[in-house]
Amino acid sequence: MTDRCAFKLPRDRFDDLLQAIRQRNYLLLAPVERDGSVMWGEIEGSRELAWGKADSQAPGSYRLEAGHPERCFEVTHGPQSLKSLTFSPRQKLVHVRCGDDGLTFDSEAAESKPTAVIGVRACDLAALKMQERIFIEGEYADPYFKARREKLLLVAVNCTRAQPTCFCASMGTGPAAESGFDLVLTELEEGFLVAAGSRTGEEIIASLNLDAAGEPEQEEARQAVEACAASQTRSINTEQLPQAMYAAHDHPHWDDIASRCLSCANCTMVCPTCFCHAVEEVPTLSRDESERIRVWDSCFTPEHGYIHGKNMRPATRERYRMWLTHKLAAWIDQFGSSGCVGCGRCITWCPVGIDLTAEVAALLEKDA
Amino acid sequence: MNPYAIHAARIAEKIQEAPGIYTFRLLFEDEAVASAFAFAGGQFNMLYVAGVGEIPISIVSDPDRARELDHTIRVVGRVSEVMGNLQEGDTLGIRGPFGHGWPLDEARGRDVLVVTGGLGCAPVAGAIEYIFRRREQYGSVKIMHGVKKPRDLLFRERFDAWRQHPDTEVLLASDVAGRTWHYHIGVVTELFDEVEMEPERSIVMMCGPEVMMRLAAEHMGRRGVPRERMYLSMERNMQCGIGLCGHCQIGPYFACKDGPVMRYDRIAPFLGRDV
Numbered sequence: 076m077t078d079r080c081a082f083k084l085p086r087d088r089f090d091d092l093l094q095a096i097r098q099r100n101y102l103l104l105a106p107v108e109r110d111g112s113v114m115w116g117e118i119e120g121s122r123e124l125a126w127g128k129a130d131s132q133a134p135g136s137y138r139l140e141a142g143h144p145e146r147c148f149e150v151t152h153g154p155q156s157l158k159s160l161t162f163s164p165r166q167k168l169v170h171v172r173c174g175d176d177g178l179t180f181d182s183e184a185a186e187s188k189p190t191a192v193i194g195v196r197a198c199d200l201a202a203l204k205m206q207e208r209i210f211i212e213g214e215y216a217d218p219y220f221k222a223r224r225e226k227l228l229l230v231a232v233n234c235t236r237a238q239p240t241c242f243c244a245s246m247g248t249g250p251a252a253e254s255g256f257d258l259v260l261t262e263l264e265e266g267f268l269v270a271a272g273s274r275t276g277e278e279i280i281a282s283l284n285l286d287a288a289g290e291p292e293q294e295e296a297r298q299a300v301e302a303c304a305a306s307q308t309r310s311i312n313t314e315q316l317p318q319a320m321y322a323a324h325d326h327p328h329w330d331d332i333a334s335r336c337l338s339c340a341n342c343t344m345v346c347p348t349c350f351c352h353a354v355e356e357v358p359t360l361s362r363d364e365s366e367r368i369r370v371w372d373s374c375f376t377p378e379h380g381y382i383h384g385k386n387m388r389p390a391t392r393e394r395y396r397m398w399l400t401h402k403l404a405a406w407i408d409q410f411g412s413s414g415c416v417g418c419g420r421c422i423t424w425c426p427v428g429i430d431l432t433a434e435v436a437a438l439l440e441k442d443a
Numbered sequence: 444m445n446p447y448a449i450h451a452a453r454i455a456e457k458i459q460e461a462p463g464i465y466t467f468r469l470l471f472e473d474e475a476v477a478s479a480f481a482f483a484g485g486q487f488n489m490l491y492v493a494g495v496g497e498i499p500i501s502i503v504s505d506p507d508r509a510r511e512l513d514h515t516i517r518v519v520g521r522v523s524e525v526m527g528n529l530q531e532g533d534t535l536g537i538r539g540p541f542g543h544g545w546p547l548d549e550a551r552g553r554d555v556l557v558v559t560g561g562l563g564c565a566p567v568a569g570a571i572e573y574i575f576r577r578r579e580q581y582g583s584v585k586i587m588h589g590v591k592k593p594r595d596l597l598f599r600e601r602f603d604a605w606r607q608h609p610d611t612e613v614l615l616a617s618d619v620a621g622r623t624w625h626y627h628i629g630v631v632t633e634l635f636d637e638v639e640m641e642p643e644r645s646i647v648m649m650c651g652p653e654v655m656m657r658l659a660a661e662h663m664g665r666r667g668v669p670r671e672r673m674y675l676s677m678e679r680n681m682q683c684g685i686g687l688c689g690h691c692q693i694g695p696y697f698a699c700k701d702g703p704v705m706r707y708d709r710i711a712p713f714l715g716r717d718v
C-alpha cells in the first residue's frame with residue numbers, strides 16, 4: 076500500500092478534495108448515518124459524514140456508537156457495498172410497446188450520472204472486481220452494469236479498524252486497498268494520507284498542491300493498517316477449496332444449520348458479490364406497454380430452483396448448501412477465485428447470527 | 444450487442460401436435476435480424492410473450508434453414524399457457540440463440556443411441572430429424588423412449604415415421620401395461636438389453652427426467668460406452684439464458700451457457716445433487 080506516491084491531506088483541507096471532485100461534475104456519495112447504520116447518501120461537503128461515530132458489529136448485530144471525535148471513517152461498512160451502484164436492485168432492461176402492428180422493443184441502457192463514492196473499502200473493491208468479471212468480462216457483457224460502472228469514481232479508504240466479523244485478511248482482499256480505485260485515503264491522527272490510483276486521481280491531487288507525505292506519516296499509516304489486519308479473529312481456511320466444499324455435500328452439519336437458518340435471504344442481499352437476479356414483467360394497466368425489470372434474487376427463495384413440477388432446492392438445508400457451496404467452491408471454478416471477499420456482512424446482518432466461517436470450519440472437519 | 448435485446452417475430456404457422464402441445468413456426472419481423480440469425484441444433488431461444496414473460500424453448504427446426512424457426516411448446520404453466528393461445532399472425536419476442544446443443548458433428552460416422560423419457564422430447568426430436576436429413580453421414584440410429592403409462596406417449600406418428608428409415612430401430616417402453624400397448628413393459632433401461640450396440644463406435648444423446656438419464660448413463664457405462672460420448676440435456680430455471688442470473692447452476696456449470704446439452708463425464712459428479 077505504501078509504494079504509491081502519498082501526500083498529506085490536512086483535516087481542514089478534506090473539503091478541498093471533495094470540492095475538487097465535485098468540480099469535475101461528480102455527485103458525491105458517502106457513508107452517512109441513516110436508520111441506525113450508515114448508508115450511501117448524497118453529500119455536498121465533509122460535514123455530512125459520520126464524524127465521531129463508530130460501528131460495532133457482531134453476529135446478528137450492528138450498532139452505531141461514539142467513536143474518535145475527529146475521525147469520519149471509523150464507520151467501517153454498512154449493509155450496502157458498491158453492488159447496488161452498478162448492479163442495480165431494480166434495473167429496467169427492456170421497454171415493450173404492443174401496438175396493432177405487433178411488438179416493438181427498446182433496450183437502451185440509460186445514461187447514469189457521474190458519481191464519486193467516498194469511503195470505499197478494500198473488500199468492496201475486490202467484490203466490484205469480481206462483479207466486473209461476471210457482468211462485463213464474460214461471454215456476454217451486460218450494458219446496464221457497464222453504463223453505471225463507467226460513471227463511477229472511487230475514493231477508497233484503507234481500513235484501520237476491523238470489525239469482529241471482518242476476515243478480509245484471510246481472503247487476501249484487505250484491509251489495504253491495493254488497486255481498482257481513483258484515490259485512496261488513510262485516516263491518521265492528524266488528517267489523512269492520500270494517494271492516486273488512476274490518472275484522474277493524479278489530476279485531482281495535483282490540483283490541490285499538497286505536500287508529499289514524510290516517513291513518519293507513512294509509517295503511522297502502515298502500522299495502523301497492519302494492526303487492523305492483525306486484529307481480525309475470524310478466518311476461512313481456503314487451502315482445501317473448492318474440493319473440500321464439494322465433498323461436504325452430504326455432511327450432517329447442513330441439517331444443524333438448517334435448524335437455525337430462516338431462509339430470509341439477508342445474507343445474499345448484503346453480499347457484495349452475489350449476482351442472482353430474476354426478471355419481472357411489469358405491464359401497464361392498459362396492457363399496451365410493458366417493462367422487463369431485473370430484480371435481485373437469491374438462492375434462498377423458493378422460486379430460485381423451481382422448474383415445472385420440481386423444486387431443485389425444496390428446503391432450507393439445500394438452499395443454505397447452495398449459497399455456501401456456490402460462494403466457496405463453484406465460484407472458484409466459474410470465475411477463478413472465491414465468491415467470498417471476507418467483508419463479514421452476511422454474519423452481521425443474519426437475523427439469527429449464523430457465521431459462515433464457523434459453519435465452514437464445521438463442514439470441513441475431517442471426521443464427521 | 445445487448446444480449447437482453449428482444450426481437451419481434453411473427454407466428455407464420457401453428458400446428459397442434461397433441462392436446463396442449465403446439466409447434467410454432469416463427470419468422471423475424473426485421474430482415475436484418477433474420478439474415479444474421481444462425482444457430483446450431485439443440486440451442487434454445489428465450490421466447491417472450493408481451494405482458495407475461497419469457498421462457499427457454501429449444502429450436503427444433505433445421506439449422507440449415509435458420510429463417511424459419513420451429514419451437515414445440517408444451518403448455519404447463521403461466522407463460523406457456525398464454526403462448527399456447529397465440530394464433531397465426533400474432534407476434535412474440537425472441538432472444539437467442541443460446542447455449543450449446545447436440546454433438547451432431549462429433550456424431551458423424553458413429554452409431555447414434557437416443558434415450559428419451561417422459562412427455563415428449565422436443566429438444567432431441569430436432570437432432571433426430573437433422574440426422575435423418577443427412578442419413579448417410581451417420582451410422583445406425585437406435586431410439587429408445589420410455590413413458591410412465593401408454594397415454595403419455597406423444598408423437599406416436601413421429602416414432603412410426605422414424606422407424607421407416609434405414610438402419611434405424613425405435614424401441615418404446617411403458618412402466619405399466621395398456622390395452623393398445625404392444626411394446627415393452629418396464630423401464631427404458633431394460634430396452635438396452637434388447638439392442639445390439641458397439642459401444643466404442645456409439646454416441647449417446649439423452650433427454651428426459653434427470654433420474655432416468657442418470658440411470659441410463661450408468662447402464663450405458665456398464666455396457667462400455669465411454670462417459671465422454673454420452674450427452675444429457677439439462678433443464679433448470681432460466682431467467683437470462685446468458686450466464687448472469689444464476690438460476691441454472693449445476694455445480695460449477697451454468698446450464699444455459701455451458702449446456703443445456705452437457706457431457707456426462709463433466710456433469711456426472713453433480714447429478715442428483717441440488718447445488
Ligand SMILES: Cc1cc2nc3c(=O)[nH]c(=O)nc-3n(C[C@H](O)[C@H](O)[C@H](O)COP(=O)(O)OP(=O)(O)OC[C@H]3O[C@@H](n4cnc5c(N)ncnc54)[C@H](O)[C@@H]3O)c2cc1C
Nearest residue numbers: 382383498499500501516517520521522523679680681703
Ligand atoms: C434449455 C431448455 C429448453 C427447453 N425447451 C423446451 C421445449 O422445446 N419445449 C417445451 O415445451 N419446454 C421446453 N423447456 C421447458 C420450458 O422452459 C418450461 O416448460 C417453461 O419455462 C414453463 O414456464 P411456465 O411459465 O409456462 O410454467 P410455470 O410452471 O408457471 O413456471 C413459472 C416460471 O418458472 C420457470 N420455469 C418453470 N419450468 C421451467 C423449466 N422446465 N425450465 C426452465 N424454467 C422453468 C420459468 O421462468 C417460468 O416462467 C425447456 C427448458 C430449458 C431449460
Ligand code: SF4
Nearest residue numbers: 349350351374398401
Ligand atoms: S446462487 Fe446464491 S450464493 Fe450464488 S450468487 Fe446466487 S444468491 Fe449468491
Ligand code: SF4
Nearest residue numbers: 336337339340342425
Ligand atoms: S444464513 Fe442467516 S441471513 Fe442467510 S438466509 Fe439464513 S437466516 Fe437469513
Ligand code: FES
Nearest residue numbers: 684686688689699
Ligand atoms: S439462465 Fe441465467 S445464468 Fe443461466
